[in-house]
Amino acid sequence: MRDFQRWIARLRLCSRRHLGRPVGITHACVRALRHWKSPVTFRTGIPLGAVSSRVTMTTDKSLLGWGATLMGRSVNGLWPPQLTHKHINYLVLMAVWLVLKHFLGFIKSQHVLVKTDNTTVVAYINRQGGTRSLQLHQLAERLIVWADTRLLSLRATRVPGILNRGADLLSRGNPLYGEWRLHPQVVSQIWQRCVQAAVDLFASQENAQCPLYFSLTDGNAPLNVLLYAFPPLSLISPTLARVREQGLSLILIAPHWPSKPWVAEIIQLLAGQPWPLPLRRDLLSQAGGEMYHPHPDKIALSAWPMRGGI
Structure with a gap:
């Protein structure tokens, strides 16, 4: 009825x-009511009763592009000129529509809830x-017409930007390898095998697994304590060199x-049996658990206990 x-x-x-x-009926008025002249509109009907559950996705945009998360899955893209x-x-x-199209295989014939920090878009949906x-x-x-034949319903709600971390991160680019966080249950299993x-x-602060931690920019490594490191790929060899030297x-x-x-270097420094980390969909996450790594199986992570100066 908006037209x-x-x-x-x-x-x-x-x-x-x-x-x-008196108001004259114009061609514009007839076009605005064309949807209600179609018998299909009245035959389709709407679901009765309250919706018990909805598939929830979060979206965000930046000047560079857009991003979204859905049940741990993530997608992003750049704006065309x-x-x-x-x-x-x-x-x-537009970001909402692009995300709905991308995740259609997971949300088809579902009640969908879109979370965004834009109140105007919430109202228009x-x-x-x-x-x-x-x-x-x-x-x-156009979005509503598209969703009408693919989704049971489409609703939107506002979420403060500070709580929309996963989608906000994706809208600014791809996740950084060094920011992935291992699942706490897997870390507990590592502690059981190797000592905490x-x-x-x-x-x-977000992905630290110990009460004490050092950032990538800190050049001072502590001595005489057992350390834990999940470094970016480019820093594995420098890390091994420091373990050996100190x-x-x-x-x-x-x-x-x-x-x-660097695998050969790791084997030379081993102080115990390496442990292949168990595969699970939420093994690696970012943005407080909103976003999962798409292919943890391809990374094939292991926990390697090592000691230098042996």
Whole structure:
């Protein structure tokens, strides 16, 4: 009915002064009501009763692109040149549609809830369009028509940007390898096999596994304690060199890739039996668990207990 409302709004009628004013039916009015002239509209019907559960996805956008998460899965992309000049509300709504298309295999014939920090987009989705922006209304109308034949329902709700961390991170680019966090249950299993480490190297406040941790920019390594490190691939060899030179004790989390030269270095420093980490979908996560690594099996991580100066 939003097209009809827009047609009425353009007449600038006053509810008090124009109650008896005749209004001519124009072609624009007929076009606005075309949806309600179709028998299919009345045969389709709507589900009765309250919705017990919805598939929830979060979306966000930046000046560079868009991103989203759905049940641990993630997707992102860059804006094409023809969209970079569009209004921010248009970009957010376009991001929602792109994400729905990408995840259609997981959400088809489902009740879907979209979480975004944009209140205007929330309103245009829930109200199936609007009267303020014609361009945004037309995009919302296309989205609703597309979703009508693919989803049971589509709703949106606002989530504060500070809580939309996964989608926000994706909208600014791809996840960083050094920020992946092992699942706490897997870390507990590592501690049971190798003794609990005291300090986490190459960590941040978000992905640290020990009460004490050192960031990537800290050049001072602590001595005489068992260390834990899950370094970026490019820093594995420098880490091994430091373990060897300073006689450090370390639990290293690294891929078991026999073709890599640092695997031979790891074997030389081993102080115990390496343990292949169990495969699980949530083995590696970012953004507080909102986003999972898409292929943990290809990384083939192991826990390598090692000691330098042997």
